[in-house]
Every structure is written in structure tokens, then in C-alpha cells.
Amino acid sequence: MLSTKNIKKLRDQYIGPSFSLSYHEPLHIVKGKGQYLYAIDGKQYLDAVNNISHVGHCHPRILATLEEQNRLLNNNTRYLHDNIVNYAEELTKKLPAKLDVCYFTNSGSESNDLALCMARNYTGSNQTIVIAGAYHGHTKATIEVSPYKFDGPGGAGSPDFVHQIPMPDPYRGKYRSNDGDIALKYADCVQQILDVLHDDNKQVSAFIAEAILGCGGQIFFPEGFLAAASTKVQQTGGLYIADEVQIGFGRVGSNFWGFESENARPDIVTMGKSMGNGHPLSAVVTTKKIADAFNNGMEYFNSFGGNPVSCAVGRAVLKVIEEEKLQANALQVGSYLMDQLNDLKQRHNIIGDVRGRGLFFGIELIKDPEKLTPASDEAEKIANDMKDHGILISTDGPDHNVLKIKPPMVFTNDNTDQLVETLNKVLMEDNFN
């Protein structure tokens, strides 16, 4: 086994410098179990950030399934196999009735890339509406629709066929909680883009959106915004692509999918991350009509997508979510976490906003209660201090002032107590009010 120092050295030498490490002093993690990670020195960390290890690190049932299928057969989709059709059937049963045609891929980025291709094929247009701060992937086509990337460091700005609405952020956005019917106001921003497209004689292709903005800073939209905005797009012949890569599979607690909590009706749903509990697995699900239009003679082939091993793992994840009642757990523990964090907010002025649904939380830190100046440096310090105290969280948002909590779904009330008590201690130690 290499020393931590040697890994750093080799990483500098052999790994692309565009990859980043978490924390000032990066962790050397060697083991995972449930909601815990273990460093080389044996120290245990409570993982409150890894939404990919959805049902818990190294879940025995997922491991057993992977091993069993892998010993039998791994192969591409050009032969018939039980797993892909069983999985597709089980997956679509979790979705609204019309969303029943599956495409299996290897990452959320591949899924969003494919979804954009489908929408462009269906509408004959590439005019795409996105939300400021949104992230949809690392391929060229998905970076083009990710303001988080193209408006961030090193970004090339917005392509001319991509149109942004302001982040529908009730706390620090253009329209705020006390500005009246802000759901309508933000939805009107979509309408304005549609009007301009109409005046320019252009068809809209798609509105792509997460139901809760992840990288944008765990932003919960004003109630009714997503349904209104997506309906406007659909009424002019465009498609609504629901990006469920970060929040799907029961994470929001109240529902299996994020868009359901918003009463929105997607034409295409993309998923990834949590779907295979770490195994590279992702999917696009759409309607028969859109799938048939996409079937224009060009084959879609994906070397690994939909292979028997990936599909077996996907099925096992669905089963574990159900049998261990993880969606209900997310709802219950999330509710408890919300209470605890709201208590903490009373005691620390730096906590400007606490927002969450299920096990997907953001704690927005501010320097002052009037201007709501983002407490970016403080957020970074807190995430690092939390790590030193054995708890892993991250920061995000355009100002990096939002603490993100999105743990494996086996997170408990005791874990919540530990997290909140530690956060309280760190805030007191750092003297951040």
C-alpha cells in the first residue's frame, strides 16, 4: 500500500490536473461500510455527502448480486437477456404511466447527452432553456446546457441556442419569498424566452431542469414554479427533460422522484449516480412517441450500457430501497434533520437558510442578515473542520456558501444528532456566531 504522500505525488504526476480533491488535507480512504468511510489510519468518517452510494457503501446484497451475475455473463445488448427487460419493466413501474421506454447508459452525463439528442430530433430544434447555476454533465453537449460550467471558471459562456432563466431561488434570487407570487414570476422568465423564440420564428427544443438544483446550491424552487415553467414549454411543442441524476430513487422522501414533489410531468427522465450504488449505470426513460421518432434509422449502441451485470445491480438497488424502506427513512430522518437544523439556525446568525427534502439538504451561510452576503470562506472552513471532526459534507452554489448534506439513504437519527452537534461545536469553536 502506498503512503498518502506518495499517492499525492503520483497523482500530481499521472492524473489530469482538472480532477480535484476534497478538503485542504485530502483524505486517504480505504474502506466503506453503510454510511461510514474509513481512512488509512483507521479513523471513521460519517459520510453525509455521498449520494452515489445510495443504499450504503458496500451493501452486501448489491455485492452478492454483482458477483453472481458477473460470474455468469457480462455482455452487450445485442443478445437477448432477462436482466435488461426485467429491470426496464421494474424501473418504468416507478414512473408515470407514459414514461415506459428505457435506454441504458454508463453515466448521468451520457444520459443527459442522449436526452438532448432525442429532444432535438423530436422537435427539429436545439433551442434549449436552462436554469442559471444548473449542472447537467461533463460531455460537450451537456456542458453547453450547464451554466454551472459555461459561466464558471474556464467556461466559454452560453452558446447562442441556450437560454437561461435566473435561478428560482426564494432566498437570494431575483425574486424572493416576500415578493408576491414568485413561482409565477420565475415561470414568466421562461415565457419571455418562449416569446423571443416565437418572434424569431424558432421552435423550442427542451427545458432541462433538476427538480431541486444540486450544484446550484441545493435550491428549492417556489411551489408551483416547475410545473408552470415546464407546462409553458410543453404547450409550445418543446419537451421537459427532468434530470433526476442527483435526487432520484427516493432521496426526496415524499416521493420516488424529485419532479413528483413538484407535480411536474416530464417527457424524458434522466437518471444516474445512485442508480447502481456506485456501479457505472444510468438511464434515459421516455415515451413511446419520442422513442419511435428517435428511431430514425440510426442505431443507438452503447458498449456497456444495459449489460446483464449493470442491470442486475440496478434491480438489486431497487429491491433494497423497497425492502429496507429507504424512501420512508429519508422522509423520517430528513424531517428530524430539518427540525435539528432549524434549532441550530436559531443559535447561529451565520445560518441564513436551512432547506431540505428527504435526505437532500442545503445550509446557506451568510455574513449579515440584511444583504445576505455569502459567507464563502466560512463555508469552506466549516466543511474542513467538520471533516477533522469525522463528518464529511461539501460546499456548493455559485458563491460556494452552501453546505451540502446528501448522505447514503441509510442515514439515521443518531447520525443526524452527531452531525448537528458537531456542526454546532464547529460553529462555536470558529466563533461564527
Next chain:
Amino acid sequence: MLSTKNIKKLRDQYIGPSFSLSYHEPLHIVKGKGQYLYAIDGKQYLDAVNNISHVGHCHPRILATLEEQNRLLNNNTRYLHDNIVNYAEELTKKLPAKLDVCYFTNSGSESNDLALCMARNYTGSNQTIVIAGAYHGHTKATIEVSPYKFDGPGGAGSPDFVHQIPMPDPYRGKYRSNDGDIALKYADCVQQILDVLHDDNKQVSAFIAEAILGCGGQIFFPEGFLAAASTKVQQTGGLYIADEVQIGFGRVGSNFWGFESENARPDIVTMGKSMGNGHPLSAVVTTKKIADAFNNGMEYFNSFGGNPVSCAVGRAVLKVIEEEKLQANALQVGSYLMDQLNDLKQRHNIIGDVRGRGLFFGIELIKDPEKLTPASDEAEKIANDMKDHGILISTDGPDHNVLKIKPPMVFTNDNTDQLVETLNKVLMEDNFN
């Protein structure tokens, strides 16, 4: 277990119709071992087409490695881990000295997509030179540089920033074996594009090419073409991206990489398919200079890419290739296969051309020896007949008249005998001369 009929029905219902199945009567495969696949009825098939299961289906060493690491930890690249740096070091040692910075991804498509982004960032241009018939992936950006896709059924034609040279095919191409120095003539096609770009005051970004055209029909370029063409691009400040997704990792026998057999010197190498023996694993390797330029402030993050499990599998594949001397096996068996197929060619006029290197072969079928009219229907029938006789091969090329042979690298001389004897029998039965 589902019946074959039921799987077909469920597949029609739940799987995107753009996915295709091999053969008129698709196979229901349930088990794999080495170079063999087994159908639900117990019938054994010799797999002479699956270049993804590089070291053989369900290789025990790969399975053991995957299981061991998976039980310990699977995680993203934001923490330090031995596997990613060990693998990167081992992988770059297989490449020319300057290619020593790795990016790990989940599919060859993701790798080519990323390589194009890097080249565009490095050169400040997206002007890309490609080879007619070439395939580089299924994402939007890779379809844009894949004439196999954009000029094929359902394709939207060439984007204005993509420039094609004719397929450097010595057998049925624009310039043929007896046309003099055809390597130079095809390389001049690249020069002509560079001249036009120069006249238009445009910088070339990249020349992306496989060293042997796979989907284009197993096309082996005239000796010296690839080195000459790529050097011309590099001399005007463009990058040469070597797409090794289909042929890397010793498949060509004489060398570990396809571009080495052509004495070409890539700036970026992309790999996938065989790299993880079926596990979704792929990579981009480039120079420090290009990697540093790409590190412009925009993070590259890939949820699954470079995780400890994928990297463990990648290392195991490298070790098995080395310990089982699979590159040498590809060289020896490939040479034997070449002799056998050339013998067969003497006996059957339909075989117009036999070409191969290591375990990557094409058998081009023609209707007549003068016009070289492609025998497309015959190729399709032969692939189906071979399947009925227990041997899996495929067809490809713009006219679908090329039989493709690219088996797992554990293929033996006995397998070769079986394949060639069966092909002889099928050709005689079908009365195809």
C-alpha cells in the same frame, strides 16, 4: 427465467427501438466462459466477435479482483486512493514517454468526447479532420465526428467544422493498391483540407482516427499514410487523437497499440471497450502540456470514472494480458488465421480481400472480381449461417459486406480451424463459390 419469446415481447415494450439485436433469430445468451458463450438451450457458441471481453468472458482473475475491491470500497476520485495512481502509472508505461497524464471515464464515447474538448481548448478551434466511415462514439460531440453515423441512416450530414477525407482503402477506395504511392495520395487529401483551412484563416483543431478503421469495415491503411497524415496536422498546430477504443491493449499482436504499428505519434490516446473486460472503464491519456492547458479553471469530475473498483479491474486486465502473453497469442493465432483465410480465399471467389493484424480481421465479400461489387446480402446470410453453426461473427462497413472477426484474445489455433472450416462449409452450402 423468462422465455426467449417473452424477452422479445418485453424488449419491444420497454427498450428503446434504436437498440438493435444481432442475427435474424436473436440469441438468448445466459453464460460466458473464455471465448465461448452459451445459450439458454445449452448450445455453445464460439465468440469470434466480442472484442470487449478481451481476456475472455468471466475471467476468474478479473472476477476475483472486482469482488475483492468492491467489498472494500467504491468511491469517487475526490479522495486519495492507491488504485487510480497505480493504474495510471502502469497504463502510461505502456505508452510513448510523453503520454503520461490520465483521465478515467466510463465509455469510449466519453473518452473521445473529452479528447475533442481538450483539443478544442488547446487549439482554440473546433475544425476537425475525420476519415469517411469512421465511428468515434454515441454522444452528440462524437456523432459529429463520425461519418459512420452522420452520413449513415438517420444522420444529419457533416457539421461545417468537420472535414472528411476518403476512406484510405487500398482495396475499394478512391486510390487502390496499384495506383502508385497511395499512402501519399491519401495523406494529400488531409493536406488539401489543411490548405483550405489556411486560406480561410482557420486553425485546425484535431485529426481523430483509429489506426485500423473498425466500423468502417476493418480497413487497413496503406503503409505510411497514418504517420504522414497525422504529421501534416501536427505541423500546422493541430492535434492527432488516436482512437484505440477497438484495437488497443495488444489486439494487433505486433504492438500494444494500433498506432504503434503505423509509426504514428499521437498527442492524445483514447481507449475503452477491452480496457475493463466488460466493466465500464475507459480513459484519455495525453501530454502534460495539453493537460495543463485543459486545466483552465473548469474542474473535470466524473461520478464513476477512476473509482477504486474500475481501476482495480483495469490493473487486473493489464496483468492478465501480460501473464497470459495474450499479445503474443494474438500475433501467433492471427498469423495462423491469416494463412487459413488466404487459403480459403483461393477456393471462394466471393472472398475479395482478407486483411488482418493480430486478432482484428476483415473478410471483404464481393460479387465479381472486376467491379468488386459488394456482396452485402451474402455477408448477412453468412453471418447468420455461421451463427447457426455455432460461431459468432458480425458484418460491417458502409456496404455491410465485410465479415468482422475480433474474438477474445484467448482465441486458439483450434478455434481458428473451427472457424475457417465452418466458414468453408457455409460458403459451399450457400453455393457462394
